[in-house]
Amino acid sequence: MENNKKALVLLNMGGARRKDELKLFLTNMFNDKNIIAAPKLIRKMIAFFITTSRLNSAWKNYEEIGGFSPLNPLTEKLVDKVNENIKEYKTYQVMRYTPPFAKDVIEDMKKDGIEEVVLLPLYPQFSTTTTKSSLEDFKAYAKDSFKIKTKGTFYKNEAFNKCIIEEIKEKTNSQAGEFNLIFSAHGLPQKIVDKGDPYEKQMNKHVKILSKMLEEEGQNFKSINLAYQSKVGPMKWLDPSLDDMLENFKDENVIIYPIAFTVDNSETDFELDIEYREIAEEIGVKEFRVCKCVNDSDMFIEAIKDMIKFK
Ligand SMILES: C=CC1=C(C)c2cc3[nH]c(cc4nc(cc5[nH]c(cc1n2)c(C)c5CCC(=O)O)C(CCC(=O)O)=C4C)c(C)c3C=C
Numbered sequence: 606m607e608n609n610k611k612a613l614v615l616l617n618m619g620g621a622r623r624k625d626e627l628k629l630f631l632t633n634m635f636n637d638k639n640i641i642a643a644p645k646l647i648r649k650m651i652a653f654f655i656t657t658s659r660l661n662s663a664w665k666n667y668e669e670i671g672g673f674s675p676l677n678p679l680t681e682k683l684v685d686k687v688n689e690n691i692k693e694y695k696t697y698q699v700m701r702y703t704p705p706f707a708k709d710v711i712e713d714m715k716k717d718g719i720e721e722v723v724l725l726p727l728y729p730q731f732s733t734t735t736t737k738s739s740l741e742d743f744k745a746y747a748k749d750s751f752k753i754k755t756k757g758t759f760y761k762n763e764a765f766n767k768c769i770i771e772e773i774k775e776k777t778n779s780q781a782g783e784f785n786l787i788f789s790a791h792g793l794p795q796k797i798v799d800k801g802d803p804y805e806k807q808m809n810k811h812v813k814i815l816s817k818m819l820e821e822e823g824q825n826f827k828s829i830n831l832a833y834q835s836k837v838g839p840m841k842w843l844d845p846s847l848d849d850m851l852e853n854f855k856d857e858n859v860i861i862y863p864i865a866f867t868v869d870n871s872e873t874d875f876e877l878d879i880e881y882r883e884i885a886e887e888i889g890v891k892e893f894r895v896c897k898c899v900n901d902s903d904m905f906i907e908a909i910k911d912m913i914k915f916k
């Protein structure tokens with residue numbers, strides 16, 4: 606039944622569409638208290654320093670994938686398809702570090718007469734740096750404008766995990782026995798984990814769930830592993846790094862699944878498919894395949910329907 610008073614909001618990080626938007630992305634990210642836990646003024650200085658020193662080298666990476674992050678167009682495709690298939694809600698997207706920002710989308714939602722909202726951050730595992738940051742941002746601008754329900758994690762959702770298994774099977778051509786599978790997660794500073802961020806624990810549980818499902822499906826990989834990509838700066842980040850993990854697979858075939866994302870982005874298209882591919886070649890990895898994220902696959906739309914049931 607169509608009910609135009611209910612909204613589903615898909616929240617994601619945002620991505621650069623141009624160089625000036627990469628500057629905005631980095632500035633907003635490093636001004637986020639969930640990313641840099643320092644007093645506001647110091648955080649502002651750190652954000653300015655990191656953005657200035659990182660912008661040109663980071664932009665070169667985006668140039669190698671066509672001059673923009675695929676995260677925005679892919680999220681838009683996902684939103685369109687959810688709108689076509691889930692009529693009970695009007696679906697919107699909100700990004701954390703690039704437009705469309707929460708404050709603007711919330712104004713549109715008020716104009717559209719929305720009364721009830723389901724928030725679904727597009728991160729399977731909860732992190733204070735991603736999920737909490739997006740939810741806080743939305744709620745700070747929404748105040749008490751809507752009745753809000755939240756879906757904070759979905760790594761345990763069976764329908765979602767079936768989508769992941771499908772993406773993996775597609776890349777191996779169901780020849781699992783010839784590959785070592787590496788679930789590659791975006792890294793996180795150890796300090797944030799030590800302060801109680803549940804991301805690492807949920808990641809370990811997620812890999813366990815997926816390993817069991819693969820085994821039940823007869824997808825018997827030579828090995829199943831978890832590693833962390835994308836370290837930024839000199840601090841200690843979660844172990845093992847993807848660089849170190851790849852060292853184990855000289856003369857072997859490797860398949861990577863980007864487990865922390867639902868939509869392809871610069872970390873999958875550039876970092877995994879270009880940068881880590883080069884590292885793997887140097888190490889002597891035989892075949893190096895990178896799976897697609899679930900993106901706007903039909904199965905993921907069905908999984909979203911299931912996630913927002915609130916039994
Ligand atoms: C302290 C820095 C960072 C933390 C903590 C962090 C956590 C984190 N990030 C993602 C998902 C994505 N990150 C992306 C890009 C990106 N991330 C950082 C830094 C931290 N991330 C930077 C500086 C960048 C920009 C690119 C670069 O300069 O390296 C993206 C890609 C966006 C895009 O443009 O396509 C995603 C997605 C998760 C899940 C996460 C928490 C664990």
Ligand SMILES: [Fe+2]
Pocket residue numbers: 791835
């Ligand atoms: Fe990141």
Ligand SMILES: [Fe+2]
Pocket residue numbers: 835836872876
């Ligand atoms: Fe990165």
